[in-house]
Amino acid sequence: MRRRMKALLLSAAMLSPLTLSPTAPAHAQFFGGIVYDPSNYAQNLLTAVRTLEMINNQIKQLTNEAHMIANQVKDLTNLPYTARAALKARLADIDTLIKTAKGLAYDVASIDATFKALYPEDYASFSNAAMAADARRHWREASRAFHDAVIMQAKITETIEADFGTLDEIVRESETAIGGLQVAQAGNQLLALQTKQSMHTAELMAVNARADALDRARQLQMEERARIQRTRFIGDGVIYP
Numbered sequence: 001m002r003r004r005m006k007a008l009l010l011s012a013a014m015l016s017p018l019t020l021s022p023t024a025p026a027h028a029q030f031f032g033g034i035v036y037d038p039s040n041y042a043q044n045l046l047t048a049v050r051t052l053e054m055i056n057n058q059i060k061q062l063t064n065e066a067h068m069i070a071n072q073v074k075d076l077t078n079l080p081y082t083a084r085a086a087l088k089a090r091l092a093d094i095d096t097l098i099k100t101a102k103g104l105a106y107d108v109a110s111i112d113a114t115f116k117a118l119y120p121e122d123y124a125s126f127s128n129a130a131m132a133a134d135a136r137r138h139w140r141e142a143s144r145a146f147h148d149a150v151i152m153q154a155k156i157t158e159t160i161e162a163d164f165g166t167l168d169e170i171v172r173e174s175e176t177a178i179g180g181l182q183v184a185q186a187g188n189q190l191l192a193l194q195t196k197q198s199m200h201t202a203e204l205m206a207v208n209a210r211a212d213a214l215d216r217a218r219q220l221q222m223e224e225r226a227r228i229q230r231t232r233f234i235g236d237g238v239i240y241p
Contacts, residue, residue, distance in 0.1 A: 075179035083166045083189050087196045090159045094203055097155055101148045106210075119217050123228045131225045138218040145211035152207045156200045166193060 098106055118141065123131055170193065174186035 079182040079185040145214045149211045
Protein backbone atom coordinates (compact mmCIF):
# COMPACT_ATOMS: atom_id res chain seq x y z
CA MET A 1 0.00 0.00 0.00
CA ARG A 2 2.84 2.40 0.89
CA ARG A 3 4.53 1.71 -2.44
CA ARG A 4 1.38 2.59 -4.33
CA MET A 5 1.00 5.84 -2.33
CA LYS A 6 4.59 6.84 -3.07
CA ALA A 7 4.12 6.12 -6.78
CA LEU A 8 0.99 8.28 -6.91
CA LEU A 9 2.57 11.20 -5.06
CA LEU A 10 5.68 11.00 -7.27
CA SER A 11 3.57 11.05 -10.43
CA ALA A 12 1.65 14.07 -9.11
CA ALA A 13 4.91 15.88 -8.31
CA MET A 14 6.27 15.18 -11.77
CA LEU A 15 3.04 16.30 -13.35
CA SER A 16 2.83 19.61 -11.48
CA PRO A 17 5.90 21.32 -13.04
CA LEU A 18 4.70 20.36 -16.49
CA THR A 19 1.18 21.56 -15.98
CA LEU A 20 2.22 24.69 -14.14
CA SER A 21 4.82 25.83 -16.70
CA PRO A 22 3.79 29.11 -18.41
CA THR A 23 2.85 28.99 -22.06
CA ALA A 24 2.95 32.79 -22.43
CA PRO A 25 -0.01 33.19 -24.80
CA ALA A 26 -0.75 36.48 -26.59
CA HIS A 27 -3.11 37.72 -23.89
CA ALA A 28 -0.62 37.18 -21.04
CA GLN A 29 -0.15 40.04 -18.61
CA PHE A 30 3.14 41.33 -17.18
CA PHE A 31 3.45 42.37 -13.55
CA GLY A 32 6.90 43.65 -12.63
CA GLY A 33 8.61 41.33 -15.08
CA ILE A 34 6.43 38.28 -14.12
CA VAL A 35 4.23 36.85 -16.87
CA TYR A 36 0.71 36.08 -15.67
CA ASP A 37 -1.71 34.23 -17.91
CA PRO A 38 -5.17 33.88 -16.28
CA SER A 39 -6.35 31.05 -18.57
CA ASN A 40 -3.14 29.10 -18.11
CA TYR A 41 -3.33 29.59 -14.36
CA ALA A 42 -6.91 28.36 -14.26
CA GLN A 43 -6.02 25.34 -16.36
CA ASN A 44 -3.05 24.51 -14.14
CA LEU A 45 -5.21 24.88 -11.02
CA LEU A 46 -7.87 22.60 -12.45
CA THR A 47 -5.26 20.01 -13.35
CA ALA A 48 -3.81 20.16 -9.83
CA VAL A 49 -7.29 19.75 -8.29
CA ARG A 50 -8.03 16.75 -10.48
CA THR A 51 -4.69 15.22 -9.61
CA LEU A 52 -5.36 15.63 -5.88
CA GLU A 53 -8.85 14.19 -6.34
CA MET A 54 -7.37 11.17 -8.12
CA ILE A 55 -4.86 10.71 -5.29
CA ASN A 56 -7.66 10.95 -2.69
CA ASN A 57 -9.70 8.33 -4.56
CA GLN A 58 -6.69 6.06 -4.65
CA ILE A 59 -6.18 6.57 -0.91
CA LYS A 60 -9.84 5.67 -0.25
CA GLN A 61 -9.49 2.57 -2.41
CA LEU A 62 -6.36 1.48 -0.59
CA THR A 63 -8.05 2.15 2.76
CA ASN A 64 -11.02 -0.01 1.76
CA GLU A 65 -8.69 -2.77 0.64
CA ALA A 66 -6.89 -2.59 3.98
CA HIS A 67 -10.20 -2.91 5.84
CA MET A 68 -11.19 -5.83 3.63
CA ILE A 69 -7.91 -7.62 4.32
CA ALA A 70 -8.30 -6.99 8.05
CA ASN A 71 -11.81 -8.47 7.96
CA GLN A 72 -10.53 -11.49 6.06
CA VAL A 73 -7.88 -12.00 8.71
CA LYS A 74 -10.60 -11.90 11.37
CA ASP A 75 -12.66 -14.40 9.40
CA LEU A 76 -9.72 -16.80 9.38
CA THR A 77 -8.86 -16.38 13.08
CA ASN A 78 -9.10 -19.62 15.07
CA LEU A 79 -11.32 -19.89 18.13
CA PRO A 80 -9.04 -19.67 21.18
CA TYR A 81 -11.07 -22.29 23.07
CA THR A 82 -11.54 -25.97 22.33
CA ALA A 83 -13.50 -28.58 24.28
CA ARG A 84 -12.06 -31.48 22.29
CA ALA A 85 -9.71 -32.78 24.99
CA ALA A 86 -12.32 -32.56 27.75
CA LEU A 87 -15.02 -34.34 25.74
CA LYS A 88 -12.56 -37.02 24.61
CA ALA A 89 -11.48 -37.65 28.21
CA ARG A 90 -15.07 -38.07 29.39
CA LEU A 91 -15.83 -40.52 26.59
CA ALA A 92 -12.66 -42.43 27.47
CA ASP A 93 -13.78 -42.70 31.13
CA ILE A 94 -17.06 -44.32 30.11
CA ASP A 95 -15.27 -46.64 27.68
CA THR A 96 -12.90 -47.72 30.46
CA LEU A 97 -15.83 -48.55 32.73
CA ILE A 98 -17.34 -50.76 30.06
CA LYS A 99 -14.07 -52.54 29.31
CA THR A 100 -13.34 -53.22 32.99
CA ALA A 101 -16.81 -54.57 33.79
CA LYS A 102 -16.57 -57.68 35.93
CA GLY A 103 -19.41 -59.55 34.27
CA LEU A 104 -19.82 -60.85 30.74
CA ALA A 105 -17.73 -59.09 28.12
CA TYR A 106 -19.37 -56.61 25.78
CA ASP A 107 -17.54 -57.71 22.62
CA VAL A 108 -19.48 -59.78 20.10
CA ALA A 109 -16.61 -62.20 19.48
CA SER A 110 -16.64 -63.71 22.96
CA ILE A 111 -20.06 -63.10 24.43
CA ASP A 112 -21.93 -65.74 22.41
CA ALA A 113 -19.79 -68.67 23.55
CA THR A 114 -19.63 -67.36 27.12
CA PHE A 115 -23.40 -66.88 27.29
CA LYS A 116 -24.09 -70.39 26.00
CA ALA A 117 -21.73 -71.87 28.57
CA LEU A 118 -23.24 -69.86 31.39
CA TYR A 119 -26.87 -70.35 30.39
CA PRO A 120 -27.26 -73.86 28.91
CA GLU A 121 -30.52 -74.81 27.25
CA ASP A 122 -30.76 -78.32 28.74
CA TYR A 123 -30.25 -79.27 32.38
CA ALA A 124 -31.18 -82.92 32.01
CA SER A 125 -27.57 -84.06 32.48
CA PHE A 126 -26.89 -81.69 35.39
CA SER A 127 -26.91 -82.89 38.98
CA ASN A 128 -28.81 -80.97 41.60
CA ALA A 129 -25.52 -79.68 42.99
CA ALA A 130 -24.42 -78.52 39.53
CA MET A 131 -27.70 -76.74 39.00
CA ALA A 132 -27.35 -75.04 42.37
CA ALA A 133 -23.86 -73.87 41.38
CA ASP A 134 -25.24 -72.54 38.09
CA ALA A 135 -27.96 -70.68 39.95
CA ARG A 136 -25.31 -69.05 42.07
CA ARG A 137 -23.32 -67.99 38.98
CA HIS A 138 -26.42 -66.61 37.32
CA TRP A 139 -27.27 -64.54 40.37
CA ARG A 140 -23.70 -63.24 40.47
CA GLU A 141 -23.75 -62.22 36.78
CA ALA A 142 -27.10 -60.48 37.17
CA SER A 143 -25.88 -58.69 40.27
CA ARG A 144 -22.71 -57.54 38.49
CA ALA A 145 -24.71 -56.32 35.51
CA PHE A 146 -26.95 -54.19 37.66
CA HIS A 147 -23.92 -52.95 39.58
CA ASP A 148 -22.30 -51.91 36.27
CA ALA A 149 -25.51 -50.10 35.30
CA VAL A 150 -25.56 -48.17 38.58
CA ILE A 151 -21.88 -47.21 38.22
CA MET A 152 -22.48 -46.13 34.63
CA GLN A 153 -25.44 -43.98 35.66
CA ALA A 154 -23.35 -42.29 38.35
CA LYS A 155 -20.44 -41.65 35.98
CA ILE A 156 -22.65 -40.20 33.25
CA THR A 157 -24.29 -37.97 35.86
CA GLU A 158 -20.83 -36.67 36.79
CA THR A 159 -20.02 -35.96 33.15
CA ILE A 160 -23.31 -34.11 32.71
CA GLU A 161 -22.31 -31.75 35.49
CA ALA A 162 -18.96 -31.19 33.77
CA ASP A 163 -20.74 -30.72 30.44
CA PHE A 164 -22.67 -27.78 31.87
CA GLY A 165 -19.37 -25.96 32.36
CA THR A 166 -18.20 -26.92 28.87
CA LEU A 167 -21.47 -25.73 27.36
CA ASP A 168 -21.15 -22.40 29.16
CA GLU A 169 -17.60 -21.94 27.83
CA ILE A 170 -18.60 -22.74 24.25
CA VAL A 171 -21.58 -20.38 24.35
CA ARG A 172 -19.42 -17.62 25.83
CA GLU A 173 -16.84 -18.05 23.08
CA SER A 174 -19.50 -18.10 20.38
CA GLU A 175 -20.97 -14.85 21.69
CA THR A 176 -17.59 -13.11 21.37
CA ALA A 177 -16.63 -14.69 18.04
CA ILE A 178 -15.07 -12.14 15.66
CA GLY A 179 -15.15 -14.03 12.38
CA GLY A 180 -16.85 -16.71 10.36
CA LEU A 181 -14.25 -19.34 11.25
CA GLN A 182 -14.67 -18.80 14.98
CA VAL A 183 -18.46 -19.00 14.66
CA ALA A 184 -18.18 -22.24 12.68
CA GLN A 185 -15.74 -23.73 15.18
CA ALA A 186 -18.00 -22.83 18.11
CA GLY A 187 -20.90 -24.48 16.30
CA ASN A 188 -18.83 -27.59 15.66
CA GLN A 189 -17.96 -27.83 19.34
CA LEU A 190 -21.60 -27.55 20.30
CA LEU A 191 -22.36 -30.39 17.88
CA ALA A 192 -19.52 -32.42 19.41
CA LEU A 193 -20.97 -31.90 22.88
CA GLN A 194 -24.41 -32.94 21.65
CA THR A 195 -22.93 -36.03 19.98
CA LYS A 196 -21.09 -36.94 23.17
CA GLN A 197 -24.35 -36.70 25.13
CA SER A 198 -26.07 -38.93 22.58
CA MET A 199 -23.25 -41.49 22.81
CA HIS A 200 -23.50 -41.56 26.60
CA THR A 201 -27.25 -42.02 26.36
CA ALA A 202 -26.78 -44.96 23.99
CA GLU A 203 -24.12 -46.48 26.28
CA LEU A 204 -26.35 -46.16 29.33
CA MET A 205 -29.27 -47.75 27.49
CA ALA A 206 -27.02 -50.61 26.39
CA VAL A 207 -25.78 -51.27 29.93
CA ASN A 208 -29.31 -51.14 31.35
CA ALA A 209 -30.64 -53.40 28.61
CA ARG A 210 -27.79 -55.83 29.26
CA ALA A 211 -28.63 -55.98 32.96
CA ASP A 212 -32.30 -56.58 32.16
CA ALA A 213 -31.40 -59.30 29.65
CA LEU A 214 -29.15 -61.15 32.10
CA ASP A 215 -31.81 -60.95 34.80
CA ARG A 216 -34.41 -62.31 32.40
CA ALA A 217 -32.05 -65.12 31.39
CA ARG A 218 -31.50 -65.92 35.07
CA GLN A 219 -35.25 -66.17 35.63
CA LEU A 220 -35.67 -68.47 32.63
CA GLN A 221 -32.89 -70.71 33.93
CA MET A 222 -34.55 -70.79 37.35
CA GLU A 223 -37.78 -71.95 35.74
CA GLU A 224 -35.97 -74.67 33.78
CA ARG A 225 -34.05 -75.90 36.82
CA ALA A 226 -37.25 -75.91 38.87
CA ARG A 227 -38.94 -78.02 36.21
CA ILE A 228 -36.08 -80.53 36.16
CA GLN A 229 -35.98 -80.76 39.94
CA ARG A 230 -39.75 -81.17 40.16
CA THR A 231 -39.62 -83.97 37.57
CA ARG A 232 -36.87 -85.71 39.48
CA PHE A 233 -38.75 -85.38 42.73
CA ILE A 234 -42.02 -86.68 41.37
CA GLY A 235 -40.45 -89.30 39.11
CA ASP A 236 -42.59 -90.99 36.49
CA GLY A 237 -45.71 -90.48 38.61
CA VAL A 238 -46.23 -94.21 39.34
CA ILE A 239 -46.31 -94.72 43.12
CA TYR A 240 -47.28 -98.40 43.17
CA PRO A 241 -46.40 -100.99 40.57
